[in-house]
Amino acid sequence: MIYIILTLTLLLLMIASAVYAIWQKDLLYAVIASGILSLFLSIVFLILQAPDVALTEAAIGVALTTIIFIIAIRNTVRFEDEHDKKKVKTTTK
Amino acid sequence: MKKVIVLISLGILGFYLIDIFLGIGFGVQHFTAGVKDLYLSNSKDTLKVSNVVTAIVVNFRGFDTLGEVTVLFLASTALGGILYKKRHHVGERSVLFPASRVVMSGAKLLFPSIVLLGAYVFIHGHLSPGGGFQGGTIIATGFLLMLLTYRNYSVSHNRLVYFESLAGILFVSIGLVGYFSKGSFLENVLPVGNMNELFSGGVIGIIYIAVGFKVAAELTGIIYTVLHEKD
Numbered sequence: 133m134i135y136i137i138l139t140l141t142l143l144l145l146m147i148a149s150a151v152y153a154i155w156q157k158d159l160l161y162a163v164i165a166s167g168i169l170s171l172f173l174s175i176v177f178l179i180l181q182a183p184d185v186a187l188t189e190a191a192i193g194v195a196l197t198t199i200i201f202i203i204a205i206r207n208t209v210r211f212e213d214e215h216d217k218k219k220v221k222t223t224t225k
Numbered sequence: 226m227k228k229v230i231v232l233i234s235l236g237i238l239g240f241y242l243i244d245i246f247l248g249i250g251f252g253v254q255h256f257t258a259g260v261k262d263l264y265l266s267n268s269k270d271t272l273k274v275s276n277v278v279t280a281i282v283v284n285f286r287g288f289d290t291l292g293e294v295t296v297l298f299l300a301s302t303a304l305g306g307i308l309y310k311k312r313h314h315v316g317e318r319s320v321l322f323p324a325s326r327v328v329m330s331g332a333k334l335l336f337p338s339i340v341l342l343g344a345y346v347f348i349h350g351h352l353s354p355g356g357g358f359q360g361g362t363i364i365a366t367g368f369l370l371m372l373l374t375y376r377n378y379s380v381s382h383n384r385l386v387y388f389e390s391l392a393g394i395l396f397v398s399i400g401l402v403g404y405f406s407k408g409s410f411l412e413n414v415l416p417v418g419n420m421n422e423l424f425s426g427g428v429i430g431i432i433y434i435a436v437g438f439k440v441a442a443e444l445t446g447i448i449y450t451v452l453h454e455k456d
């Protein structure tokens with residue numbers, strides 16, 4: 133019973149962090165939220181008795197994917213509509 | 226005319242897709258038949274490996290693992306071919322936030338522990354959860370921490386390529402030894418030992434150490450190349 137409650141709580145937290153990642157305009161916060169989603173997902177894998185998959189998810193989903201997205205943000209723009217604003221400015225000029 | 230041909234081929238494709246989907250039989254109990262019992266009994270009795278997932282991934286389905294490693298190698302090579310530029314002088318990288326003194330000391334303290342954890346995960350792949358892919362990724366995470374913290378920390382690209390090639394050659398040559406002595410690729414040639422001991426499981430330990438080194442070198446190379454892009 134306690135495992136069902138724990139799994140449901142983790143699933144709700146995953147949905148909440150996914151919605152936050154979509155809603156947030158600051159891409160750095162969105163990437164961190166998707167990393168937290170992966171963290172909860174790896175705990176769910178552990179509860180479902182798949183420790184191999186949980187290790188992979190924790191290493192790749194939480195650390196590597198997040199960092200590669202952060203590097204991409206460093207090389208481009210940080211806010212979601214920043215690029216569009218630049219484009220509008222250059223077209224009006 | 227073109228549209229008619231497209232419609233006819235799409236129709237044939239859709240017919241066969243629906244046929245395959247109906248043939249799967251959703252809701253029917255599949256797992257009573259098949260190779261499940263054979264895998265379980267073989268990995269327990271003849272191979273003496275307690276982690277059945279590892280036994281399937283490295284021994285019974287070892288050729289698939291070789292394919293996965295090849296896919297990762299090709300991705301890493303393609304990324305390096307697109308982004309890597311040969312530089313004579315590798316200076317400081319530009320960083321998003323400069324690291325504070327606490328982060329620098331913490332990274333230096335954590336880095337050996339992270340590498341040790343990764344090595345533990347892939348050396349004990351046949352005893353505990355984890356394996357070459359997971360351990361290699363953990364080691365790459367340690368290098369990533371150092372690369373992000375210290376602006377002038379660099380890894381030797383030649384040494385990464387050297388480790389990667391050596392591990393790949395070791396994997397394939399173990400497979401070839403199995404082929405020439407036992408008659409099938411990646412067949413177990415070493416004594417299996419006792420269950421739940423470090424030196425058990427035949428070639429699984431050696432193959433997973435090779436895979437761990439290969440994955441760690443490839444992922445570190447990918448991160449290093451991506452970090453040095455556009456400086």
